[in-house]
Amino acid sequence: xxxxxxxxxxxxxxxxxxxxxxxxxxxxxxxxxxxxxxxxxxxxxxxxxxxxxxxxxxxxxxxxxxxxxxxxxxxxxxxxxxxxxxxxxxxxxxxxxxxxxxxxxxxxxxxxxxxxxx
Numbered sequence: 144x145x146x147x148x149x150x151x152x153x154x155x156x157x158x159x160x161x162x163x164x165x166x167x168x169x170x171x172x173x174x175x176x177x178x179x180x181x182x183x184x185x186x187x188x189x190x191x192x193x194x195x196x197x198x199x200x201x202x203x204x205x206x207x208x209x210x211x212x213x214x215x216x217x218x219x220x221x222x223x224x225x226x227x228x229x230x231x232x233x234x235x236x237x238x239x240x241x242x243x244x245x246x247x248x249x250x251x252x253x254x255x256x257x258x259x260x261x
Contacts, residue, residue: 161230163229164229164230165229165230168228168229168230168236171226171227171228171229171236172236172244174226175211175224175226175236175238175244176238176244178197178224179224179238179240181197182195182197182240183240186219186220186240190219191218191219192215192216192220192221192222193215193219195222196213197211197213197222197224211224211226212224212225212226212235212252212253214256214257215257221239221240221257221258222239222240222257223237223238223239223256223257223258223259224239225237225252227252228246233248233249234246234247234248234249235247235248235249235251237251237252237259238259239257239258239259241258241259242258242259245259247259247260
């Protein structure tokens with residue numbers, strides 16, 4: 144009986160961890176989606192994204208995440224935000240001014256690109 148309860152408990156704990164990772168990834172996607180409209184407003188008001196700091200909106204980052212990577216183009220017209228996935232350490236979520244959120248690999252996220260590279 145104890146062995147069966149132990150096995151059931153471990154199955155439940157693994158399932159909870161997976162669900163937590165999926166929920167954290169959903170929160171990350173929602174966070175970067177919320178930044179894009181603010182970036183458009185900043186761009187409309189200032190004519191450039193230079194000086195825009197969206198990192199202030201990520202105060203409640205997930206424990207598995209690193210600080211988001213924000214790349215702004217030299218001309219101040221393009222922006223891409225990359226947030227590490229909790230479910231897959233090799234993937235990042237990317238959102239820019241031109242697309243929906245997509246997954247990219249770590250090399251692309253760290254490349255300095257200002258788009259998600261559809």
